[in-house]
Amino acid sequence: MTQQTDSLKIAAQKREGVGSRQSQQLRKEGWLPCVVYDSSGNSFPIQIKRHSFELFLRNREKQNFILDLDVEGEKARKVLLKDTQRNHINDHLLHADFLEVSMTRKLKVSVPVRIVGESIGVTQQEGVMEQQLRAVEVECLPGDIVSEFMLDVTNLAIGDKLCVRDIKADPAKITILTAPEITVASVQLPHIEEEKPAEEAAVEGAVEGAVEGQPAAEGAEAAAAAPAEPGKESKEKGKETKEKGKEGKETAPAEKEKESKEKGKAPKDKKK
Secondary structure (H helix, E strand, O other), X not given: OEEEOOEEEEEEEEOXXXXXXXXXXXXXXXXXXXXXXXXOOXXXXXXXXXXXXXXXXXXXXOOOOEEEEEEOOOOOEEEEEEEEEXXXXXXXXXXXXXEEOOOOOOEEEEEEEEEEOOOHHHHOOOOEEEEOOOEEEEEEOHHHOEEEEEEEOOOOOOOOEEEHHHOOOOOOOXXXXXXXXXXEEEEEOOOXXXXXXXHHHHHHHHHHHHHHHOXXXXXXXXXXXXXXXXXXXXXXXXXXXXXXXXXXXXXXXXXXXXHHHHHHHHHHHHHO
8 A cells, every 4th residue: 555745836946145154044034945956966055935844844754755846037846855954952944955856767765664553463462563664665756656655464463474575566656676575564472571580589689789788889898808807817916926926035035144143143142
């Protein structure tokens, strides 16, 4: 199923000044600065009324459509909207690029794919709908461009899928260039997270509790310091023992020498 593109005639004026300052001034006056590119790669600047173009683009910006661009003082041109730029804060249009096309020459464009309907795999089997491809590349004449392809997923059960080959397009007008075997949409079983064993869950809970109780850096310091304390205490005791031993070795000979002198002195006193 396809949806044909819209057609719109839009008035435009040549834009003399270029550059950011001139563009800002145009926006303040309600104009949208634009550039038109022809098939040879040449370009020329124009300006169009921003508000009217915003209204047309509403819900259509990602679609393809042919415009009759009526530039003041020149003949109308057939153009395709190539790109737009928007303000990321207020979403206002800032700039637009158009590609001039020949109605007798084929061109390649990207066409969106939209899925429609409610899959029985989702409504009756509790499956999950997944869209893997949102656009396909096609080749056709400008007048045969479609705004989007629609795929009906109503009959999809769990495990079923629709591929590019299932897109309905008139082969006489449109050639789909994307590989036919690529999946566009499928219904899958819901993703269920496996339960972890009780021991693993308990360990993770303990680790999470420890982390929540103190910052990671402090916990690491505490873990590193904890096993070091007993060894440190042993070293302190060993040091103390060595000091005592050293003190004992130093004082013992001195006391013995003093005692010997006292004993030698005592007999001399008796003789006197």
